[in-house]
Amino acid sequence: KQEVTQIPAALSVPEGENLVLNCSFTDSAIYNLQWFRQDPGKGLTSLLLIQSSQREQTSGRLNASLDKSSGRSTLYIAASQPGDSATYLCAVKHNTDKLIFGTGTRLQVFP
Amino acid sequence: DAGVIQSPRHEVTEMGQEVTLRCKPISGHDYLFWYRQTMMRGLELLIYFNNNVPIDDSGMPEDRFSAKMPNASFSTLKIQPSEPRDSAVYFCASSLVPWEVFGYTFGSGTRLTVV
Numbered sequence: 381k382q383e384v385t386q387i388p389a390a391l392s393v394p395e396g397e398n399l400v401l402n403c404s405f406t407d408s409a410i411y412n413l414q415w416f417r418q419d420p421g422k423g424l425t426s427l428l429l430i431q432s433s434q435r436e437q438t439s440g441r442l443n444a445s446l447d448k449s450s451g452r453s454t455l456y457i458a459a460s461q462p463g464d465s466a467t468y469l470c471a472v473k474h475n476t477d478k479l480i481f482g483t484g485t486r487l488q489v490f491p
Numbered sequence: 492d493a494g495v496i497q498s499p500r501h502e503v504t505e506m507g508q509e510v511t512l513r514c515k516p517i518s519g520h521d522y523l524f525w526y527r528q529t530m531m532r533g534l535e536l537l538i539y540f541n542n543n544v545p546i547d548d549s550g551m552p553e554d555r556f557s558a559k560m561p562n563a564s565f566s567t568l569k570i571q572p573s574e575p576r577d578s579a580v581y582f583c584a585s586s587l588v589p590w591e592v593f594g595y596t597f598g599s600g601t602r603l604t605v606v
Contacts, residue, residue, distance in 0.1 A: 412594070422600075423600045424582070424597040426594055426596065426597075429593075471595075477541065478536055478539070479524070479536070479595055481533060481534040
């Protein structure tokens, strides 16, 4: 059974810091991995999608890497801003149509 | 495209009442998923459809829960009778085949409170 874990569970940092959020999964036979952002009381917004054949994806200040063999992905946020405050979720697609979500990292960036 | 549309945004109902949540997927998406999010359990997949056909409903908690997709542009999740432990945010998501490339798009969710 695929299990997805995110570390840390919560993070509070001052504005301007570079951040690394971690995601680990137990079964490396995934098809892709997706990072989402969820604002309080809101739905999920897709940030980055990494195919199993890719090593990383970049969008603006965000960079996501994938190491399938070790079952790990990281989301790097450069020059963090208060507007980055949200919960970040990673999700993996296994050999089914299902998307298995991680436990989430709650990020707070203060001015 | 307006994205995945869910209604209502908020629902408050009394225990024992029937609740119906609605979802309109993105036009052309072949997959539709219903998720439930709670503080204790995070995001859980309840059921998903491919081309309007239910593929896996193993996540549906009990017989009180049922889901239908009568056509490609509409799905419902029904709870009858509702219980306080059903209180959660219910998300609908859709995906285009091939899903390897396009990923998922989520709706804004329905926050259900059963009192």
